Amino acid sequence: MDALKHIAIIMDGNGRWAKKQGKIRTFGHNAGAKKVIEVTKRVSQLGIKYLSLYAFSTENWKREKSEVDFLMKLLSKFLKKELKTLMENNIKFRIIGDLSKFSKSLQNVINNTIEKTKNNSGMTQILAINYGSRDEIIRAVNSIEKETITQKDLENALDTKDFCDVDMLIRTGGEKRLSNFLLWQSAYAELFFTKTLWPDFSLEELDHIIMNFKQRERRYGGI
Ligand code: FPP
Numbered sequence: 001m002d003a004l005k006h007i008a009i010i011m012d013g014n015g016r017w018a019k020k021q022g023k024i025r026t027f028g029h030n031a032g033a034k035k036v037i038e039v040t041k042r043v044s045q046l047g048i049k050y051l052s053l054y055a056f057s058t059e060n061w062k063r064e065k066s067e068v069d070f071l072m073k074l075l076s077k078f079l080k081k082e083l084k085t086l087m088e089n090n091i092k093f094r095i096i097g098d099l100s101k102f103s104k105s106l107q108n109v110i111n112n113t114i115e116k117t118k119n120n121s122g123m124t125q126i127l128a129i130n131y132g133s134r135d136e137i138i139r140a141v142n143s144i145e146k147e148t149i150t151q152k153d154l155e156n157a158l159d160t161k162d163f164c165d166v167d168m169l170i171r172t173g174g175e176k177r178l179s180n181f182l183l184w185q186s187a188y189a190e191l192f193f194t195k196t197l198w199p200d201f202s203l204e205e206l207d208h209i210i211m212n213f214k215q216r217e218r219r220y221g222g223i
Contacts, residue, residue, distance in 0.1 A: 012173030
Protein backbone atom coordinates (compact mmCIF):
# COMPACT_ATOMS: atom_id res chain seq x y z
CA MET A 1 0.00 0.00 0.00
CA ASP A 2 1.28 3.42 -0.92
CA ALA A 3 1.60 6.05 1.76
CA LEU A 4 -0.99 8.78 1.60
CA LYS A 5 0.81 11.97 2.49
CA HIS A 6 -0.90 14.64 0.41
CA ILE A 7 -4.58 15.07 -0.50
CA ALA A 8 -5.64 17.88 -2.84
CA ILE A 9 -9.28 18.88 -3.28
CA ILE A 10 -11.05 20.92 -5.95
CA MET A 11 -14.09 22.07 -3.98
CA ASP A 12 -16.67 22.54 -6.71
CA GLY A 13 -20.44 22.88 -6.58
CA ASN A 14 -21.19 25.56 -3.98
CA GLY A 15 -23.20 27.66 -6.42
CA ARG A 16 -25.32 24.75 -7.65
CA TRP A 17 -25.89 23.56 -4.08
CA ALA A 18 -27.32 26.96 -3.16
CA LYS A 19 -29.40 27.21 -6.33
CA LYS A 20 -30.98 23.81 -5.68
CA GLN A 21 -32.41 25.29 -2.51
CA GLY A 22 -33.53 28.51 -4.16
CA LYS A 23 -30.76 30.48 -2.48
CA ILE A 24 -28.12 32.82 -3.91
CA ARG A 25 -24.65 31.47 -4.76
CA THR A 26 -22.94 33.10 -1.79
CA PHE A 27 -25.09 30.97 0.53
CA GLY A 28 -23.29 27.99 -0.99
CA HIS A 29 -19.87 29.51 -0.37
CA ASN A 30 -20.72 29.94 3.31
CA ALA A 31 -21.68 26.27 3.51
CA GLY A 32 -18.52 25.39 1.58
CA ALA A 33 -16.34 27.22 4.10
CA LYS A 34 -17.94 25.22 6.97
CA LYS A 35 -17.19 22.02 5.09
CA VAL A 36 -13.53 23.06 4.79
CA ILE A 37 -13.22 23.04 8.59
CA GLU A 38 -14.93 19.65 8.93
CA VAL A 39 -12.78 17.98 6.26
CA THR A 40 -9.58 19.63 7.51
CA LYS A 41 -10.09 18.24 11.00
CA ARG A 42 -10.75 14.74 9.70
CA VAL A 43 -7.73 14.66 7.37
CA SER A 44 -5.51 15.91 10.17
CA GLN A 45 -6.86 13.25 12.55
CA LEU A 46 -6.01 10.59 9.98
CA GLY A 47 -2.35 11.61 10.25
CA ILE A 48 -2.10 12.81 6.64
CA LYS A 49 0.65 15.39 6.27
CA TYR A 50 -0.71 17.83 3.66
CA LEU A 51 -4.19 18.96 2.59
CA SER A 52 -4.34 21.37 -0.37
CA LEU A 53 -7.63 23.14 -1.06
CA TYR A 54 -8.48 25.12 -4.18
CA ALA A 55 -10.28 28.17 -2.78
CA PHE A 56 -9.78 30.79 -5.51
CA SER A 57 -8.19 30.38 -8.92
CA THR A 58 -6.40 32.92 -11.12
CA GLU A 59 -9.45 32.57 -13.39
CA ASN A 60 -12.04 33.24 -10.65
CA TRP A 61 -11.54 37.02 -11.01
CA LYS A 62 -13.79 36.69 -14.07
CA ARG A 63 -16.80 36.10 -11.82
CA GLU A 64 -19.27 38.90 -11.00
CA LYS A 65 -17.59 41.54 -8.87
CA SER A 66 -20.13 41.02 -6.09
CA GLU A 67 -19.25 37.32 -5.87
CA VAL A 68 -15.49 38.03 -5.90
CA ASP A 69 -15.95 40.65 -3.16
CA PHE A 70 -17.99 38.18 -1.14
CA LEU A 71 -15.34 35.47 -1.47
CA MET A 72 -12.62 37.90 -0.31
CA LYS A 73 -14.63 38.88 2.77
CA LEU A 74 -15.49 35.25 3.46
CA LEU A 75 -11.84 34.28 3.26
CA SER A 76 -10.87 36.90 5.79
CA LYS A 77 -13.73 35.97 8.16
CA PHE A 78 -12.98 32.29 7.66
CA LEU A 79 -9.29 32.64 8.54
CA LYS A 80 -9.99 34.60 11.71
CA LYS A 81 -12.45 31.92 12.81
CA GLU A 82 -10.37 28.98 11.63
CA LEU A 83 -7.31 29.95 13.66
CA LYS A 84 -8.81 28.32 16.78
CA THR A 85 -9.35 25.02 14.93
CA LEU A 86 -5.83 25.16 13.52
CA MET A 87 -4.27 25.71 16.95
CA GLU A 88 -6.44 23.08 18.67
CA ASN A 89 -5.48 20.51 16.05
CA ASN A 90 -1.78 21.41 15.76
CA ILE A 91 -2.25 22.36 12.08
CA LYS A 92 0.13 24.61 10.19
CA PHE A 93 -1.39 27.03 7.68
CA ARG A 94 0.25 27.89 4.36
CA ILE A 95 -0.92 29.35 1.09
CA ILE A 96 0.01 28.87 -2.54
CA GLY A 97 -0.76 31.41 -5.26
CA ASP A 98 0.05 35.02 -5.99
CA LEU A 99 -0.92 37.08 -2.95
CA SER A 100 0.07 40.40 -4.49
CA LYS A 101 -3.38 40.99 -6.00
CA PHE A 102 -5.15 40.88 -2.64
CA SER A 103 -5.89 43.85 -0.39
CA LYS A 104 -3.33 44.73 2.27
CA SER A 105 -5.80 43.85 5.02
CA LEU A 106 -6.46 40.38 3.60
CA GLN A 107 -2.70 39.86 3.17
CA ASN A 108 -2.27 40.77 6.83
CA VAL A 109 -4.87 38.24 7.97
CA ILE A 110 -3.21 35.57 5.82
CA ASN A 111 0.29 36.36 7.07
CA ASN A 112 -0.93 36.46 10.66
CA THR A 113 -2.43 32.96 10.29
CA ILE A 114 0.80 31.64 8.77
CA GLU A 115 2.87 33.22 11.54
CA LYS A 116 0.67 32.06 14.43
CA THR A 117 0.59 28.45 13.19
CA LYS A 118 4.19 28.15 12.00
CA ASN A 119 5.35 26.03 14.94
CA ASN A 120 2.45 23.57 14.73
CA SER A 121 3.83 20.19 13.82
CA GLY A 122 0.82 18.15 12.67
CA MET A 123 -0.82 18.49 9.28
CA THR A 124 -0.25 21.46 6.96
CA GLN A 125 -3.40 22.96 5.44
CA ILE A 126 -2.51 24.62 2.15
CA LEU A 127 -5.03 27.08 0.75
CA ALA A 128 -4.70 27.86 -2.95
CA ILE A 129 -5.78 31.44 -3.51
CA ASN A 130 -5.28 33.41 -6.69
CA TYR A 131 -3.62 30.18 -7.71
CA GLY A 132 -3.20 28.65 -11.15
CA SER A 133 -0.59 26.06 -12.08
CA ARG A 134 0.48 27.80 -15.24
CA ASP A 135 0.91 31.07 -13.38
CA GLU A 136 2.89 29.30 -10.65
CA ILE A 137 5.18 27.57 -13.15
CA ILE A 138 5.85 30.79 -15.06
CA ARG A 139 6.59 32.70 -11.85
CA ALA A 140 8.94 29.88 -10.83
CA VAL A 141 10.77 29.75 -14.17
CA ASN A 142 11.23 33.51 -14.20
CA SER A 143 12.73 33.43 -10.72
CA ILE A 144 15.48 30.95 -11.63
CA GLU A 145 18.70 32.51 -12.82
CA LYS A 146 20.16 29.62 -14.73
CA GLU A 147 20.63 28.85 -18.39
CA THR A 148 19.50 25.22 -18.15
CA ILE A 149 17.13 24.20 -15.40
CA THR A 150 16.51 20.75 -13.95
CA GLN A 151 13.28 19.32 -12.54
CA LYS A 152 14.70 19.86 -9.05
CA ASP A 153 15.46 23.53 -9.82
CA LEU A 154 11.86 24.05 -10.88
CA GLU A 155 10.42 22.15 -7.91
CA ASN A 156 12.48 24.29 -5.56
CA ALA A 157 11.07 27.44 -7.12
CA LEU A 158 7.39 26.42 -7.06
CA ASP A 159 4.99 27.71 -4.38
CA THR A 160 4.83 24.09 -3.17
CA LYS A 161 8.60 23.74 -2.61
CA ASP A 162 8.10 22.79 1.06
CA PHE A 163 5.52 20.07 0.36
CA CYS A 164 5.56 16.67 -1.31
CA ASP A 165 3.78 15.69 -4.53
CA VAL A 166 0.02 15.09 -4.47
CA ASP A 167 -0.95 11.45 -3.85
CA MET A 168 -4.69 11.82 -4.23
CA LEU A 169 -6.71 14.49 -5.98
CA ILE A 170 -10.45 14.73 -5.37
CA ARG A 171 -12.85 16.91 -7.35
CA THR A 172 -16.42 17.33 -6.15
CA GLY A 173 -19.30 18.73 -8.21
CA GLY A 174 -19.32 16.31 -11.15
CA GLU A 175 -16.81 17.87 -13.59
CA LYS A 176 -13.87 15.74 -14.65
CA ARG A 177 -11.06 18.18 -15.13
CA LEU A 178 -8.12 19.62 -13.22
CA SER A 179 -8.83 23.31 -13.90
CA ASN A 180 -5.20 24.40 -13.62
CA PHE A 181 -4.73 22.98 -10.10
CA LEU A 182 -1.36 21.52 -9.05
CA LEU A 183 -0.63 20.15 -12.54
CA TRP A 184 3.08 19.56 -11.97
CA GLN A 185 2.58 18.20 -8.45
CA SER A 186 -0.20 15.80 -9.51
CA ALA A 187 1.78 14.07 -12.26
CA TYR A 188 1.33 10.71 -10.48
CA ALA A 189 -1.70 11.48 -8.32
CA GLU A 190 -4.64 9.10 -8.19
CA LEU A 191 -7.71 10.99 -9.36
CA PHE A 192 -11.18 10.76 -7.81
CA PHE A 193 -14.22 12.53 -9.23
CA THR A 194 -17.52 12.63 -7.39
CA LYS A 195 -20.86 14.15 -8.34
CA THR A 196 -21.43 15.23 -4.76
CA LEU A 197 -21.56 19.02 -4.47
CA TRP A 198 -18.90 20.34 -2.06
CA PRO A 199 -21.25 21.41 0.78
CA ASP A 200 -22.76 17.89 0.70
CA PHE A 201 -19.38 16.09 0.73
CA SER A 202 -19.42 13.86 3.80
CA LEU A 203 -16.71 12.39 5.97
CA GLU A 204 -18.12 8.95 5.07
CA GLU A 205 -17.48 9.67 1.40
CA LEU A 206 -13.97 10.88 2.21
CA ASP A 207 -13.28 7.66 4.15
CA HIS A 208 -14.63 5.64 1.25
CA ILE A 209 -12.35 7.41 -1.26
CA ILE A 210 -9.35 6.87 1.01
CA MET A 211 -10.18 3.17 1.27
CA ASN A 212 -10.39 3.01 -2.52
CA PHE A 213 -7.00 4.77 -2.83
CA LYS A 214 -5.41 2.14 -0.65
CA GLN A 215 -6.53 -0.54 -3.09
CA ARG A 216 -5.00 1.14 -6.13
CA GLU A 217 -1.59 0.06 -7.29
CA ARG A 218 0.68 2.96 -8.16
CA ARG A 219 3.46 2.07 -10.56
CA TYR A 220 4.88 5.50 -11.51
CA GLY A 221 5.61 4.27 -15.01
CA GLY A 222 7.33 1.08 -13.80
CA ILE A 223 5.83 -2.40 -13.95
C1 FPP B 1 -16.68 26.31 -6.43
O1 FPP B 1 -18.06 26.43 -6.36
C2 FPP B 1 -16.05 26.95 -5.34
C3 FPP B 1 -15.19 28.01 -5.36
C4 FPP B 1 -15.29 29.27 -6.11
C5 FPP B 1 -14.04 27.93 -4.51
C6 FPP B 1 -14.23 27.24 -3.20
C7 FPP B 1 -14.73 28.12 -2.15
C8 FPP B 1 -15.18 27.65 -0.98
C9 FPP B 1 -15.19 26.22 -0.61
C10 FPP B 1 -15.75 28.57 0.02
C11 FPP B 1 -14.77 29.45 0.61
C12 FPP B 1 -13.60 28.74 1.11
C13 FPP B 1 -12.81 29.25 2.01
C14 FPP B 1 -11.58 28.54 2.39
C15 FPP B 1 -13.14 30.53 2.68
P1 FPP B 1 -18.76 27.09 -7.60
O2 FPP B 1 -19.17 28.47 -7.20
O3 FPP B 1 -17.87 27.02 -8.78
O4 FPP B 1 -20.00 26.15 -7.76
P2 FPP B 1 -20.78 25.84 -9.12
O5 FPP B 1 -19.85 25.05 -9.99
O6 FPP B 1 -21.94 25.04 -8.65
O7 FPP B 1 -21.16 27.16 -9.71
